[in-house]
Amino acid sequence: MTHPEYILTLSCLDQRGIVHRVSGFLAEHGCNILDSAQFGDQESQLFFMRVHFALEDVAVSDAQLRSDFADLSQVMQLNGQFHGQLHDARVKPRVMLMVSKIGHCLNDLLFRYKSGLLNVEIPAIVSNHMEFYQLAASYNIPFHHLPLAAGAPEAAKLAQEAKIIELMDTHKIDLVVLARYMQILSPGLCHALDGRAINIHHSFLPSFKGAKPYAQAHLRGVKLIGATAHFVTGDLDEGPIIEQDVERVDHAMDADTLTAIGRDVECVVLARAVKWFVEHRILKNGDKTVVFR
Numbered sequence: 001m002t003h004p005e006y007i008l009t010l011s012c013l014d015q016r017g018i019v020h021r022v023s024g025f026l027a028e029h030g031c032n033i034l035d036s037a038q039f040g041d042q043e044s045q046l047f048f049m050r051v052h053f054a055l056e057d058v059a060v061s062d063a064q065l066r067s068d069f070a071d072l073s074q075v076m077q078l079n080g081q082f083h084g085q086l087h088d089a090r091v092k093p094r095v096m097l098m099v100s101k102i103g104h105c106l107n108d109l110l111f112r113y114k115s116g117l118l119n120v121e122i123p124a125i126v127s128n129h130m131e132f133y134q135l136a137a138s139y140n141i142p143f144h145h146l147p148l149a150a151g152a153p154e155a156a157k158l159a160q161e162a163k164i165i166e167l168m169d170t171h172k173i174d175l176v177v178l179a180r181y182m183q184i185l186s187p188g189l190c191h192a193l194d195g196r197a198i199n200i201h202h203s204f205l206p207s208f209k210g211a212k213p214y215a216q217a218h219l220r221g222v223k224l225i226g227a228t229a230h231f232v233t234g235d236l237d238e239g240p241i242i243e244q245d246v247e248r249v250d251h252a253m254d255a256d257t258l259t260a261i262g263r264d265v266e267c268v269v270l271a272r273a274v275k276w277f278v279e280h281r282i283l284k285n286g287d288k289t290v291v292f293r
Contacts, residue, residue: 006055010083025069034054052089105270225265228244
């Protein structure tokens with residue numbers, strides 16, 4: 001018999017007895033802990049915890065477990081800042097991918113999804129261009145073309161973003177991935193996506209902005225190429241960082257080679273960030289993140 005599995009995540013003011021209280025709650029409800037990780041941040045004075053467990057007592061229903069966890073959350077809330085969630089590990093998070101004209105990250109995520117490497121559902125792909133509608137069709141995923149002309153007025157931008165929010169609501173989206181979606185999101189959309197949108201970009205920022213950053217880096221003789229995945233906020237490319245990686249390069253490589261290496265790094269970094277998100281391994285810690293890898 002396969003027992004239902006859950007993932008419990010929480011953050012609260014650090015204090016004695018948190019692990020004891022959570023593990024005691026799980027034991028009392030017939031749960032067996034499969035994996036547990038915790039971290040106390042001395043700077044923020046916050047405690048973070050992720051527990052993967054199986055509900056082995058058939059007499060305890062999902063409804064009872066959630067109701068009693070809500071009661072526990074209320075008790076712990078009395079002791080200060082608290083944020084806790086109980087996730088059904090069997091439920092695949094629903095992810096919407098957004099892309100413009102550069103498709104390496106989109107292609108990589110779709111391959112990982114189809115291969116079972118990402119345990120998600122992808123009910124929609126959104127783009128302001130038509131380049132990848134055939135790629136979406138090859139995976140049998142609906143493609144939504146929401147064009148936005150260069151220099152479009154604010155009203156047109158807000159109307160386009162309203163359609164994005166409508167798609168998120170219609171498909172009950174848990175995570176939006178900007179897989180090289182080259183549009184600046186409005187403050188309103190950033191607020192609507194708070195904590196559930198991930199972006200990827202090269203790590204040359206703020207040194208090499210604008211067009212052809214790898215060509216700019218080549219001219220400066222850089223020796224490291226990297227990528228950053230982070231949560232989307234109203235501060236452009238400055239949201240809480242989830243994952244970063246680098247590759248060494250040298251003088252013998254031209255700008256095209258640097259670009260190819262950079263795109264490979266971007267794919268890997270974004271895939272890690274998405275995987276950790278859907279496995280509920282990322283907890284926000286102010287302007288930073290705690291990632292239980």
